Amino acid sequence: MHLGHKLLLTQACLVTNDVLHIGVTGDALLQKKAYAEFLEPFDTRKRRVIEFTKVLYPQLKVNVFELSDPIGIAGSNPLVEACILTREVEKGGNMINEVR
Secondary structure, eight states: OOHHHHHHHHHHHHHHEEEEEEEEOOOOTTTTTTTGGGGHHHHHHHHHHHHHHHOOTTEEEEEEEEEEEGGGGGGTTOOOOOOOOOGGGHHHHHHHHHHH
């Protein structure tokens, strides 16, 4: 997990009141990513996200799930109120807005 991910997660923790849903891209979606062979497996990345958020904000409820498509649970869970995204996944954010 690089600094940009940590900043994004920190920002998300600061603005979350109830449950923070965090989508970690699954291995299948990363196959076409540049340098995919150097990325850690999904389970390792998920564990690191959980560990980081617990150190940062231990009382926050966190739901870490595998992203198998660009929309994740944001397209189907009516309780999701906002998405915090990077520019790298802006296209997925636009897809979420179209579905909602």
